[in-house]
Amino acid sequence: ISSRHADDLTYLEMDKEDVLKISHDVGDKLTRAEVDIVTKHPIQASTLFRIKNYSKDQGRAAKASNPLMPEGSYRHVLWNFLLTRQYGEGFAKMVTDAHEIGDREGEVVEIHHVDYHNNAIGRRWALEKNVTEADILPRVLSDPKVIRKD
Numbered sequence: 001i002s003s004r005h006a007d008d009l010t011y012l013e014m015d016k017e018d019v020l021k022i023s024h025d026v027g028d029k030l031t032r033a034e035v036d037i038v039t040k041h042p043i044q045a046s047t048l049f050r051i052k053n054y055s056k057d058q059g060r061a062a063k064a065s066n067p068l069m070p071e072g073s074y075r076h077v078l079w080n081f082l083l084t085r086q087y088g089e090g091f092a093k094m095v096t097d098a099h100e101i102g103d104r105e106g107e108v109v110e111i112h113h114v115d116y117h118n119n120a121i122g123r124r125w126a127l128e129k130n131v132t133e134a135d136i137l138p139r140v141l142s143d144p145k146v147i148r149k150d
Helices: 016-025 032-040 042-065 071-087 089-100 109-127 133-142
Strands: 002-006 009-013
Touching: 016 032, 016 042, 032 042, 032 089, 042 071, 071 089, 071 109, 071 133, 089 109, 109 133
Parallel strands: none
Antiparallel strands: 002 009
16 A cells, blocks of 8 residues: 555555455456556455455345346345445445446446446435345345346
């Protein structure tokens, strides 16, 4: 971690190579835009990886218990819900938009449009005070606004 100074403020930054090594160690291939965010927000890095991996694990578990479960849709809604609750809507959008910037080989561009849509739903639900994490799975299955893919 290094620091840089701008506008009378000091900012901490991680080295991009260190971010790539951490992402590799936790089994997460990041886009260049995601690397840039983690580089500029080193204090949040651990929690960002934890929430992303937790959402993946929950998606896999839901799919394992119900083969009709739209794993990707649930994962993206839950990920945005948790990020928004932790860091606010703007930061969650910045992080998950960076994930959708398609610089990963072999990905279909259209899938990103679905993910942007479901990401926004997760952030919106996070702003509803009466919605809990336990509510997300049934809502993903029943809300007609969620695009269910997989």
